[in-house]
Structure formats: structure tokens, C-alpha cells
Amino acid sequence: MLVVGMMGSCREKVPDPEMYELGVMIRNAGNYFDNNGSISFLRREKSTAEVDLFLKENGRSLTGNAQDYTEVGGHSIILLDNSSPGLDKIEIVNMGTFKSEATLTAPDIENPRAVVGISDSKAYVSCWDATGDFSNFYKNPGYIAVIDLDNFKVIRKIPVPKGAEHMVKIGNEVFLGAVGGTENLTVIDATTDTVKRSIKLGASPDPIDVDANGKLWVKGNGVVYRVNPRTDAVEATLRVGTNPLKSPSNYAITPDRRGFYFVYSFYDPTDSYKEKGETYYFSIDDATIAADKPFVNRVFTGLGVDPMQGLIYAGVTPSYKQSGYVIRYRTDGSVVDSIRVDVAPSGFMFK
Numbered sequence: 618m619l620v621v622g623m624m625g626s627c628r629e630k631v632p633d634p635e636m637y638e639l640g641v642m643i644r645n646a647g648n649y650f651d652n653n654g655s656i657s658f659l660r661r662e663k664s665t666a667e668v669d670l671f672l673k674e675n676g677r678s679l680t681g682n683a684q685d686y687t688e689v690g691g692h693s694i695i696l697l698d699n700s701s702p703g704l705d706k707i708e709i710v711n712m713g714t715f716k717s718e719a720t721l722t723a724p725d726i727e728n729p730r731a732v733v734g735i736s737d738s739k740a741y742v743s744c745w746d747a748t749g750d751f752s753n754f755y756k757n758p759g760y761i762a763v764i765d766l767d768n769f770k771v772i773r774k775i776p777v778p779k780g781a782e783h784m785v786k787i788g789n790e791v792f793l794g795a796v797g798g799t800e801n802l803t804v805i806d807a808t809t810d811t812v813k814r815s816i817k818l819g820a821s822p823d824p825i826d827v828d829a830n831g832k833l834w835v836k837g838n839g840v841v842y843r844v845n846p847r848t849d850a851v852e853a854t855l856r857v858g859t860n861p862l863k864s865p866s867n868y869a870i871t872p873d874r875r876g877f878y879f880v881y882s883f884y885d886p887t888d889s890y891k892e893k894g895e896t897y898y899f900s901i902d903d904a905t906i907a908a909d910k911p912f913v914n915r916v917f918t919g920l921g922v923d924p925m926q927g928l929i930y931a932g933v934t935p936s937y938k939q940s941g942y943v944i945r946y947r948t949d950g951s952v953v954d955s956i957r958v959d960v961a962p963s964g965f966m967f968k
Contacts, residue, residue, distance in 0.1 A: 644964035648937040654683025657958040674715040690737030696729040719769035743781040755779035785824040794823030829874040858908030869920035921965030932962030
């Protein structure tokens with residue numbers, strides 16, 4: 618008995634997961650002019666979220682519109698677009714504890730839009746650069762800020778077309794989209810941090826995700842493209858729906874990577890320009906995207922699908938002056954629950 622007890626006492630204790638290691642991170646964009654973006658955290662088995670983690674763990678607010686969020690090499694990276702010029706920034710925190718590790722500010726970071734991990738020690742952040750007025754909003758070319766996560770510094774800026782937006786990494790290449798009239802996807806070599814080539818598609822192409830067949834899906838103005846990333850060939854151009862007043866947005870890929878959910882909406886000028894519409898699903902094998910049989914008869918400011926549980930997370934924004942909430946749906950459209958979060962829930966990271 619003594620030997621057994623001694624052996625048991627020598628066994629290493631399995632460490633508990635860090636505080637925010639397992640669960641769902643919810644990006645609340647906030648009201649742009651209030652600069653009140655935040656990150657909420659939800660444990661899957663709970664129906665109550667922990668709100669404004671950054672304030673809770675660091676004693677200060679993020680102070681900006683939360684544009685994007687991702688996790689790379691043990692770090693959480695939060696992009697913040699402030700309504701005052703020169704105050705845009707990136708907050709880097711410990712992924713498990715959400716304690717601050719570094720803050721990157723202007724002039725290195727101007728109008729950050731999206732972030733993608735390249736390796737455990739490197740991330741790309743797309744930036745618009747300083748913007749102009751409405752007569753010439755994109756007065757400068759965009760750039761990719763290359764972030765060294767070992768030293769928390771911007772070590773390079775890769776010049777790219779104006780209106781740089783979302784990115785999808787495939788192998789050693791990053792496919793970058795753009796808004797503002799640019800018609801090309803920009804392909805960047807992630808090993809050399811240089812632009813390799815461009816793929817012409819149409820106005821404002823923006824990559825969504827990679828499907829089960831390794832094909833890249835890209836959203837455009839009322840269409841989606843299926844692109845072969847190995848050959849750059851555009852294999853399909855699918856118009857989304859037939860209503861000229863509605864626009865598709867907020868695409869979210871399913872866990873099996875064989876379909877997408879998306880919002881199809883318009884702003885009603887007869888009702889104070891409220892956003893109205895529905896949420897739909899299409900398969901990557903569909904020859905057309907009819908948008909005539911809604912998954913849910915309402916619009917959302919963000920969509921995501923949990924790869925562990927298969928539940929659809931949908932962000933609801935009653936107004937940009939009050940807390941929003943997240944509705945969890947089953948794949949048959951039935952509601953699981955509704956969870957209060959912060960202003961304008963717009964993105965989800967499942968881990």
C-alpha cells in the first residue's frame with residue numbers, strides 16, 4: 618500500500634486549461650463613434666457570457682471599433698479602428714489569461730482591417746493607411762503590416778492596392794482582397810513577405826474561406842467566385858439571389874467545409890433605413906444560389922458555425938447604443954438559447 622501511495626504521489630498532475638483557453642470568443646464591434654468595441658467569452662456549456670474581457674483583465678478599455686480578432690502562437694490579436702485619426706492600434710494579449718503583452722499604434726498601424734496568422738511568430742494585418750474625404754476616401758495604397766510576435770514589432774510593410782481587406786492563407790501564400798473599386802486579389806508570398814501576382818475577378822473581391830476541395834471562395838458585388846488557388850483559374854461565378862435591392866454578407870463556412878451560411882439584406886428607406894432581410898445556406902456543389910428558402914427569417918451582424926457542436930452562432934444588434942446578443946441555432950433552424958453580450962456582436966472564434 619505504501620509503494621502504491623508513493624507511486625501515485627509521483628504522478629504528474631494534468632494542468633487545468635488556462636482561463637480562456639477553451640470556449641468561444643465573441644468580437645463585439647461596438648459603435649464606431651463611441652469607440653467601445655470589446656471581446657466577450659462564452660463557455661459552451663454556459664448560457665451567460667463574460668463581457669469585456671480586456672477591461673476585466675487589464676483595468677482599461679480597448680478604445681476603438683473592434684475590427685478583427687484572431688489567435689496566433691499563444692497570443693490574441695485585436696484590431697482597433699478609432700474614430701479619431703492617429704489613434705488606431707493593435708492590442709496583443711496572452712491567449713489564455715487575456716493579460717496585455719503589447720500595444721502597436723500609429724504610424725505603424727492605420728485603419729487596420731483584418732489579421733491572419735502566418736506562423737507562431739508572425740502575423741499579417743491588412744491596413745487601409747490614412748484615409749481621405751468622401752471625394753477621395755482611399756487616398757493612399759494599402760499595406761500589410763508584418764508583425765514579429767517574438768518582439769511585438771511591425772518589422773515590414775508590404776505595399777498592396779487601396780482598400781486592403783480580408784486574407785486567407787493557403788500553404789505559403791496569402792490571398793488578399795480589397796474594396797474601393799479594386800478588381801484584383803493580391804497573392805503574397807508568406808515566406809518572403811512580397812507580392813507574387815494578382816488575380817483579376819471583378820469589383821471589390823474579398824476572400825471568404827477554403828472549401829473541402831481546397832477551392833477558394835471569394836465574395837464580390839452580389840456574386841461569389843470559386844477559384845482554384847493552384848492555377849488561379851476562376852471555376853465558377855455564382856450570382857447570389859435575384860433581388861437587385863439586396864446584398865449578401867457575413868458568410869460563414871460549415872465545419873465540413875461543404876456549405877456557407879450568409880445574410881441577404883437591404884436598408885429600407887421607408888423605415889428609417891433599418892436593415893431587413895433573411896439568412897440563407899448554400900452548398901459548394903450548388904450550380905446556383907437562389908436565396909428563396911431562408912434558413913432563418915432575420916438578419917444578423919455576424920455569423921459563425923462551431924466546429925465542435927455544429928451550432929450556428931448569430932449576432933444580433935438591436936441598436937448601436939445598447940448591448941447585443943448571440944442566438945445559437947441548430948442546423949434545422951430551431952433556437953437553442955440567446956446570450957447577452959456587448960454592442961454589435963460581429964465575429965466568432967471557436968476553440
